[in-house]
Structure formats: structure tokens, C-alpha cells
Amino acid sequence: xxxxxxxxxxxxxxxxxxxxxxxxxxxxxxxxxxxxxxxxxxxxxxxxxxxxxxxxxxxxxxxxxxxxxxxxxxxxxxxxxxxxxxxxxxxxxxxxxxxxxxxxxxxxxxxxxxxxxxxxxxxxxxxxxxxxxxxxxxxxxxxxxxxxxxxxxxxxxxxxxxxxxxxxxxxxxxxxxxxxxxxxxxxxxxxxxxxxxxxxxxxxxxxxxxxxxxxxxxxxxxxxxxxxxxxxxxxxxxxxxxxxxxxxxxxxxxxxxxxxxxxxxxxxxxxxxxxxxxxxxxxxxxxxxxxxxxxxxxxxxxxxxxxxxx
Amino acid sequence: xxxxxxxxxxxxxxxxxxxxxxxxxxxxxxxxxxxxxxxxxxxxxxxxxxxxxxxxxxxxxxxxxxxxxxxxxxxxxxxxxxxxxxxxxxxxxxxxxxxxxxxxxxxxxxxxxxxxxxxxxxxxxxxxxxxxxxxxxxxxxxxxxxxxxxxxxxxxxxxxxxxxxxxxxxxxxxxxxxxxxxxxxxxxxxxxxxxxxxxxxxxxxxxxxxxxxxxxxxxxxxxxxxxxxxxxxxxxxxxxxxxxxxxxxxxxxxxxxxxxxxxxxxxxxxxxxxxxxxxxxxxxxxxxxxxxxxxxxxxxxxxxxxxxxx
Numbered sequence: 001x002x003x004x005x006x007x008x009x010x011x012x013x014x015x016x017x018x019x020x021x022x023x024x025x026x027x028x029x030x031x032x033x034x035x036x037x038x039x040x041x042x043x044x045x046x047x048x049x050x051x052x053x054x055x056x057x058x059x060x061x062x063x064x065x066x067x068x069x070x071x072x073x074x075x076x077x078x079x080x081x082x083x084x085x086x087x088x089x090x091x092x093x094x095x096x097x098x099x100x101x102x103x104x105x106x107x108x109x110x111x112x113x114x115x116x117x118x119x120x121x122x123x124x125x126x127x128x129x130x131x132x133x134x135x136x137x138x139x140x141x142x143x144x145x146x147x148x149x150x151x152x153x154x155x156x157x158x159x160x161x162x163x164x165x166x167x168x169x170x171x172x173x174x175x176x177x178x179x180x181x182x183x184x185x186x187x188x189x190x191x192x193x194x195x196x197x198x199x200x201x202x203x204x205x206x207x208x209x210x211x212x213x214x215x216x217x218x219x220x221x222x223x224x225x226x227x228x229x230x231x232x233x234x235x236x237x238x239x240x241x242x243x244x245x246x247x248x249x250x251x252x253x254x255x256x257x258x259x260x261x262x263x264x265x266x267x268x269x270x271x272x273x274x275x276x277x278x279x280x281x282x283x284x285x286x287x288x289x290x291x292x293x294x295x296x297x298x299x300x301x302x303x304x305x306x307x308x309x310x
Numbered sequence: 311x312x313x314x315x316x317x318x319x320x321x322x323x324x325x326x327x328x329x330x331x332x333x334x335x336x337x338x339x340x341x342x343x344x345x346x347x348x349x350x351x352x353x354x355x356x357x358x359x360x361x362x363x364x365x366x367x368x369x370x371x372x373x374x375x376x377x378x379x380x381x382x383x384x385x386x387x388x389x390x391x392x393x394x395x396x397x398x399x400x401x402x403x404x405x406x407x408x409x410x411x412x413x414x415x416x417x418x419x420x421x422x423x424x425x426x427x428x429x430x431x432x433x434x435x436x437x438x439x440x441x442x443x444x445x446x447x448x449x450x451x452x453x454x455x456x457x458x459x460x461x462x463x464x465x466x467x468x469x470x471x472x473x474x475x476x477x478x479x480x481x482x483x484x485x486x487x488x489x490x491x492x493x494x495x496x497x498x499x500x501x502x503x504x505x506x507x508x509x510x511x512x513x514x515x516x517x518x519x520x521x522x523x524x525x526x527x528x529x530x531x532x533x534x535x536x537x538x539x540x541x542x543x544x545x546x547x548x549x550x551x552x553x554x555x556x557x558x559x560x561x562x563x564x565x566x567x568x569x570x571x572x573x574x575x576x577x578x579x580x581x582x583x584x585x586x587x588x589x590x591x592x593x594x595x596x597x598x599x600x601x602x603x604x605x606x607x608x609x610x611x612x613x614x615x616x617x618x619x620x
Contacts, residue, residue, distance in 0.1 A: 129463050143553060145460040145467070152555020153439050154591055157455070163552045164583045167477065167545070177586040235477070242473045243453060243553045245462020273474045276487040281464055 002027075004060045006051050007300030009110065010034060010069035012084035017050050018296035019058060024121045026296055028054045040087045041096075048100040065097055065105040066302035068113030068295060073155060074302075077107050108302040110295075111158060112149050115142025117298030118250045123285040129246045133160060133233075135255035138175070139183040139190075143244055150244075161187070165235040185232040188254060194225045212258050223261055230262030234269025241274050241282050252287035252294065259286050312337075314370045316361050317610030319420065320344060320379035322394035327360050328606035329368060334431045336606055338364045350397045351406075358410040375407060375415040376612035378423030378605060383465060384612075387417050418612040420605075421468060422459050425452025427608030428560045433595040439556045442597075443470055443543075445565035448485070449493040449500075453554055460554070471497070475545040495542040498564060504535045522568050533571055540572030544579025551584050551592050562597035562604065569596055 002021065009016040011034060018029035030050050037043035055062055071082035077094030079085065094105040108116065115124075115132035124130040128147045134140040139161030143150040150157035161183035162176050171180030172193065184190050188208040195206050198221050206214075214222035237249055251259065263284070271279045289297060314337065319326040321344060328339035340360050347353035365372055381392035387404030389395065404415040418426065425434075425442035434440040438457045444450040449471030453460040460467035471493035472486050481490030482503065494500050498518040505516050508531050516524075524532035547559055561569065573594070581589045599607060 129461075129467075145455055145462070146458060148456060150439075150455040150460070150554050152455070153557040154555055154588060156551075156555040156585070156588055157439075157553070159552050159555070159585060159588075162585045163549055164545070165477075167475075178583060180583075235474070239473055239549050240553055241466075242469050243467070243550055244460050245464055245466040245469070247463040273488060273490075275466070275469060275472045278464060278466055278469075 001059060001061045003063050004055075004058070005063050005300050005303050006054075006065045007296040007298070008047060008065060008067045009113075009295035009299050010067060010079075010085065011110075011295075012070070015047060016292065016295050017047060017054065018293075018300070019051075019054050019060060020297065020300040024297065026293055027060070028058050029296060030054060035086060038086050040091050043087070044093070044096045044100065048097065051101060062101060062103050064103050064303045064307045065101060066113070066299045067093060067097075067105065067107045068110040068299040068302065069093075069107065070110055072107045072109040074106075074108050074112075074151060075155070077105070079107075104303075104307060106302040106304070108149070109155065110298070111140030112142040112151075113298035113302050114140075114252060114294060115144055115158070115250075115298075116149065116301035117289065117294055118252065118287060119144055119147075120301040121297045122289040122294070123250050123287055124248055127247045129244065131158070131160070131240055131244065131246045131249045133237075133249060133251055135186055135188075135251060135253035137188050139187045143240070143246075145244055145246075160236060160240060163236045163239055165232050165239075182232060182236040186229050186236075186255065191225060191229060191255065194228050195222075198225055208255065212261075215258065215261050226258050226261035227265040229255065229258070230265030230267075231269045233262065234266040234271075235273055237266070237270045237282075237284070238273035241270070241278055245278065246282055248283040248285050250285045250287055252289075256286050311369060311371045313373050314365075314368070315373050315610050315613050316364075316375045317606040317608070318357060318375060318377045319423075319605035319609050320377060320389075320395065321420075321605075322380070325357060326602065326605050327357060327364065328603075328610070329361075329364050329370060330607065330610040334607065336603055337370070338368050339602075339606060340364060345396060348396050350401045353397070354403070354406045354410065358407065361411060372411060372413050374413050374613045374617045375411060376423070376609045377403065377407075377415065377417045378420040378609040378612065379403075379417065380420055382417045382419040384416075384418050384422075384461060385465070387415070389417075414613075414617060416612040416614070418459070418609075419465065420608070421450030422452040422461075423608035423612050424450075424562060424604060425454055425459065425468070425560075425608075426611035427599065427604055428562065428597060429454055429457075430611040431607045432599045432604070433560050433597055434558055437557045439554065441468070441470070441550055441554065441556045441559045443547075443559060443561055445496055445498075445561060445563035447498050449497045453550070453556075455554055455556075470546060470550060473546045473549055475542050475549075492542060492546040496539050496546075496565065501535060501539060501565065504538050505532075508535055518565065522571075525568065525571050536568050536571035537575040539565065539568070540575030540577075541579045543572065544576040544581075545583055547576070547580045547592075547594070548583035551580070551588060555588065556592055558593040558595050560595045560597055562599075566596050
């Protein structure tokens with residue numbers, strides 16, 4: 001029987017479950033509606049059953065489960081007061097699932113899981129010191145030093161979306177309550193804000209995908225919008241480099257696809273704002289994992305390597 | 311016979327050597343001129359003899375040596391191309407000293423050693439995630455996560471003096487070659503620059519100590535100068551918090567003595583520029599080690615704990 005682990009990515013809309021082989025291949029997967037399970041015990045039933053069904057179909061032996069989720073407390077193994085999940089309290093997901101499946105269960109917040117996934121299975125394989133930046137609806141991140149996640153005192157290590165990169169009085173207001181955060185420029189919503197500023201009233205309510213398509217068609221304003229993304233991301237990456245000096249920073253998420261438009265201004269601004277001795281040292285990589293796989297592999301990567309060898 | 315370790319702090323002018331007991335007490339110490347030993351082998355002779363003399367006088371047994379120095383490569387155990395030391399090449403100080411003294415020798419850059427010293431013997435005792443910022447002629451730092459130094463890919467982890475905290479076009483030029491760095495505001499020389507701007511031609515060539523004394527005497531301009539220090543330091547600390555989420559940031563160095571003048575503006579600016587969920591979480595501490603002891607204890611703290619227990 002093949003030994004496998006399961007990776008579970010819990011999103012506000014869907015939960016992706018996959019069985020991952022020792023070689024890092026997803027051999028089977030399934031998707032459940034997260035939102036449907038308003039009661040936490042029902043959700044546990046559903047994901048336990050889904051994993052068992054996959055195991056039976058593959059005739060595989062389960063060694064461990066790894067979970068990536070928002071509002072995850074890796075220390076307690078609980079999902080705590082999640083804003084975008086149906087259960088609002090403190091839910092001991094690791095304990096519950098471990099009880100059902102009889103294997104150890106690990107939990108990390110989704111951006112940290114993504115960083116581990118990139119380290120174990122993706123563009124950062126073989127590195128010891130790397131940073132992951134996820135460019136999605138918001139901007140998240142995970143920082144790895146000496147091969148380990150920097151969790152920090154409040155599990156907020158790597159919250160690079162809220163690095164301030166604009167100190168002007170009229171710096172953009174961020175959803176977090178602060179001002180001038182990276183996320184106000186380099187998320188999908190940040191790009192839409194820049195577009196509104198740059199197009200003025202001439203165009204309205206463009207999505208970030210439409211702006212990307214416009215840039216691909218040679219629209220100069222759209223191209224300028226991505227230059228702004230690159231400049232602000234370059235500033236933030238310079239700050240990260242001065243704090244942790246990573247071998248590489250990996251970009252992931254929808255916006256990363258636009259890298260041909262933002263990479264030149266990103267590298268220029270990043271190198272301008274670090275010590276000259278560090279210029280050109282940190283690689284800027286684009287994730288090599290595709291979206292759906294990345295979430296499952298990231299979740300699976302939260303399982304410590306030694307667990308697989310037992 | 312008492313078991314001790316030796317801590318060696320190599321500065322451009324002087325080298326401080328101390329024997330440190332298992333309880334973290336400096337039981338004997340000595341100071342040599344660094345500048346006097348133009349030839350590296352002569353310097354090794356001098357520090358080996360100094361340690362042996364201290365050992366004989368104390369009738370102690372040496373278990374290991376730890377060194378803090380500028381331009382230290384902790385991986386190779388060499389001092390490499392030091393700008394402010396007499397030897398300009400790559401000097402294998404760990405290998406040489408270990409050969410002479412017959413014990414393991416460890417090396418870290420001085421700011422990292424200071425962070426370890428604070429963690430092991432000072433204000434950060436018992437913490438796992440902390441950051442040290444040294445406010446001297448320049449601004450240095452060391453970042454500790456999960457109890458370990460973040461060295462980074464190029465041994466530049468924790469170079470927080472070169473975090474950019476001013477993006478205006480006329481941001482101050484830094485000695486590193488970049489612009490708007492923390493160091494241009496929050497070092498002794500940075501304070502002097504601010505003083506020149508604020509006093510204009512009315513006063514000239516004040517030292518940072520004179521400015522501190524003026525603030526103590528109630529000089530409003532001097533007090534404003536330290537408010538600027540606090541504001542810029544608060545910005546940098548906010549950035550560090552967003553990347554590594556430490557339990558505490560410890561301030562060390564001459565300027566730290568002026569904390570009563572800069573702490574209010576520091577805490578205000580720091581909390582303004584981090585995610586609201588993190589506000590008030592990270593402690594700002596002032597080093598509890600005195601200057602001369604701190605350097606020796608920091609150097610001694612580079613020795614891994616398990617070495618002492620053998």
C-alpha cells in the first residue's frame with residue numbers, strides 16, 4: 001500500500017482536499033463547499049468522509065494530515081474567530097480530525113502554508129531562507145529562515161501585506177485600519193484603486209483581470225498601473241531583505257501573472273532601497289505551482305518531514 | 311576548577327576579553343589595543359596570551375570561546391575584508407584561536423552577538439522571538455526567531471539600520487550608498503544631522519551627547535530632535551514587527567539613554583504603522599547590560615548552550 005498524506009486548504013467558499021505522495025504528487029483530490037457546513041461537527045464529518053473515500057479509492061495508507069486556513073493558530077491547532085469561515089468561535093480542528101482519522105494533524109495559516117509548499121514542492125526547493133508573497137484579493141506572506149517558518153509572538157510573522165511603503169499624509173487607507181500598506185497597492189483591489197486614479201472618470205469599475213488584459217493589448221495607462229505595482233512591491237521587498245536577507249522571494253497569486261509588466265520597476269526600486277552590498281543578491285521568483293495544486297501542496301507541506309519517515 | 315567561557319569583542323580601537331561563568335558573570339577581563347597589531351598572527355598571539363593569563367589567574371578551565379566582530383562570517387569562522395580592522399584579507403580567526411587554545415571558537419557579527427547577549431543575559435532573557443537594535447555611530451541590529459539568529463543568505467539578516475523610512479526625493483543620503491535609511495536619523499551622526507537642520511546656523515557642531523544634555527536642560531529644539539529620532543525609529547520598528555512579529559525589541563547603545571525623550575513619539579509612530587491587531591503587543595525594552603559588559607557577554611553568548619554542558 002502506498003503511504004500518502006492529505007493536504008486540506010480551507011477557503012471561505014471551498015475546501016480543497018488532496019492526497020499527496022512521498023514524491024509530492026497529488027494522486028487524488030476533491031472539493032467541498034465550506035460555506036454549506038454551518039455547524040463545525042458537520043464540517044468535520046464531511047472532510048473525514050471525503051478523505052476516507054479518497055483513501056479507499058486509492059488503496060493508500062494515510063500518515064498525516066496538513067491544513068492551511070485563515071485564522072489558524074498553529075500552536076493550539078485551532079481555527080480561531082475566522083472572519084470568512086462559517087464557524088466564529090475557537091474550533092479545535094486538529095484534535096477533532098486526528099480523533100477521526102487516527103493520524104497526526106498539522107495546521108498553519110494559509111500564507112505560511114503556501115510558503116512551506118513553495119519550499120518543499122515549488123520554486124524555492126532546496127532553499128533555507130526564503131520569503132513568499134501572495135498577491136491575491138489581499139497581500140499575504142510567509143517568511144522562512146534556516147528552513148523554518150517565522151511565526152512570531154502572535155502568529156503574525158510574515159504579514160508583509162501591511163508593511164507601510166508610503167508615508168505621505170494622503171497615503172491610502174487600508175482595510176486593516178492602518179495607512180499606506182503594501183496591500184493598498186499590490187492586491188487585486190489595490191490595482192483597481194490605482195486604475196481608478198489613473199483612468200479618472202474615463203473608465204469605470206475595471207477588474208484587475210481587465211486591467212491586465214488592457215496592458216497585454218498595449219494600453220499605456222494599464223502598463224503604468226503595473227509599473228506602480230512593481231515600484232511599491234519593490235519597496236516592500238527591500239524592507240524584507242534588510243530584515244531577513246532571504247535567498248529568494250517567491251511571488252504567488254493572480255497578480256503574479258502580470259510580472260512581465262511589473263518586474264522591471266520592481267527590481268529597480270528594490271535594489272535602490274537596499275544596502276548596495278545586497279543589490280542583485282536576492283532572487284525574485286514566480287511560483288511554479290498552479291493555483292489549485294499549490295493550496296493542497298502547501299497544506300501538505302505543513303507536516304514535518306520526520307512524520308513521513310516513521 | 312571552575313568552568314568558564316571567554317568572550318572576545320573585537321572593535322576597531324580595542325579588543326575586550328572576558329571570562330564568563332556559567333551564571334553569566336564576568337569574573338575577569340582585559341583590554342588590548344586592536345589597532346596595535348598590524349599583523350594578524352601577532353594579534354592571535356596577543357589574545358591567546360591574554361586569555362591564558364586570565365585563566366591562570368582565576369585557576370579556571372576554558373570550555374569555549376565566542377567572538378563578536380565587524381565583518382564576521384559566522385559560517386566560515388573568518389573575519390573578511392574588515393573596513394575598520396587592521397587586517398584587510400580573509401582571516402580564519404576561529405581556526406587559529408581554536409588551534410592555540412584547544413577549545414571550540416564561535417564567531418558572529420557584533421550586532422548579532424549583542425542580540426544573543428541580550429537574549430541570554432539581558433533584557434530579553436526567556437524570550438524566543440526578539441529583535442535588538444543598536445543605536446551607536448551607526449545603527450545595527452540582530453533578529454532572533456524561535457530562539458535562533460536570522461543570519462540570512464549573505465549574513466545580512468537584521469541590518470535594520472538600512473531600512474528605508476523616508477521615500478521623499480530629498481531623503482537623507484546614507485553612508486551605505488542608499489537613501490532615507492534609518493541610520494541617517496537614529497544614529498549619533500543622524501542626530502547631529504537633525505540638529506544641524508533644526509538649529510540652522512544658530513549653533514554649530516553639537517555632538518549627540520551635547521544635544522542630549524540640552525534636552526535634559528529643557529531646550530525645546532533638542533527635545534524636538536529626539537522626537538524625530540522616536541518617530542523614525544517607530545517607523546522602522548513597525549516594519550520589523552510586520553515581518554517577524556517579535557515579543558520585544560531591545561534598544562541598546564549611547565542613544566538608548568535618551569529614551570525618555572524619544573519613547574512617546576516612538577510608540578505612537580510604531581503603533582500607527584502596524585496592523586491594529588498587533589498594536590501594543592510588542593514590548594520596547596532598553597538594554598539592561600552596561601556597555602563594556604554587554605560586548606563581552608554578547609561574544610560569550612555566541613557559544614551554543616550545549617557546548618557548555620559537555
